[in-house]
Amino acid sequence: MLPRPPEADRQPLPDLLHRALFKAVSLLPPRSQAVLLRRYFNWWHRSPDPWRLRTDDYEQHKYATTLRLLPARPYHRIIDVGCSEGVFTHMLATRYPDAEVTGVDVSERALDRARARPARERLTFTCADLISYTPPGAFDLVFCAETLYYLGRGERLRLASARLTELVAPGGLLTLVHPLARGRTPLHLHQRHDADSAPRRDRDPPAVLRDRPPGRARGEMTIVGPGPCP
Template identity: 40%
Template sequence: MNDRHAHTLPARYFVDLYASNPDPWRFTSSDYEREKYAATLHSLPQARYARALEVGCSIGVFTRELGERCADLVALDIAPSAIEAARARCVDRPQIDFVVGAVPEVWPEGHFDLIVLSEVLYFLDRDDLVRLVKRVERSLMPGGDCVLVHWTGETDYPLAGDEAVEGFVSGASSFCRPLAQWRHEQYRLDVLRSGHEAG
């Protein structure tokens, strides 16, 4: 087992990663990613969303597909070069806005009826995970959906995939209820729904 990072991974970690490889997780070529994207889209309880937030959009491969289901979509990532690539990939999707920043410090204004947190929770330490839950609580609209998709294999990230997701679900239990959960060989997909008004 690898020694885990003790704290939330800093922006420099991701900036350096993209500098060495513009597609470090093979989003454009991986069968794993392709199947996961299809499963994530299939899991969305609503056919259309008014305003959605994708945290950790990377180079925008999934963002482009998700944008087809949203009247407005805010896509956020910590790495400026990833956002540049995502913006170029989605240049013909005017309903998508891009934001550079690290959650939970950076969080777009307003409310959302869909928040997608795909392969991001385990980059945070426990304190930042708690802060992220509070961000979601304040911005997820009543009846809105929150979708969590995470690799469950071994990493050196601050949290393991199951640990991160279960921490989020437990922390959000006062305002979100689980609707569905799927476990695949390499990842888990959890869909939650907000049961009260956003603050």
């Protein structure tokens, strides 16, 4: 095996500072971490759509690619964890009009805007953090996009991974969509997500779908999930 070039592991300084900040926050008790994250994201959402999720080419490419790569089968209960202002959540509700769709986020400001948009009757939004969220029942399609790195590293990330897998109904699909820095493998991402509860790598090998979005030369979008049911 050829050695990996040193530049493959280099990350820009802002990314390193970003990761260090949220790693430090993850050392707090879960409730305190949730309070700080809520304040942080409410501050960001003092203006509408701070990350331009409705208009940015990368975001639109990410949404379209995610929907395109989903296995074609019925979904009855869908959840979007870390939904922000509900841009992708509304897309899901349009794509699957017969499904019960739930968007979850820690920012009430973001959810106020999500609720203000015209929506289908079976689309709801809930203000909660992933660690403490206890929905009434599991989901057969679970999304978590560009959210896990806000929860830090180590034990807190493992706890978040366990909570995500608990949301998945038997035979359901968990879809993680995150930028993947060069030099990091999809298996590494899935190992980071792996928890003691299903889906496990030894029982349900992940379907890893890689796509390089426009304008993001430093990374790739990687979707990891247990794949279609037989």
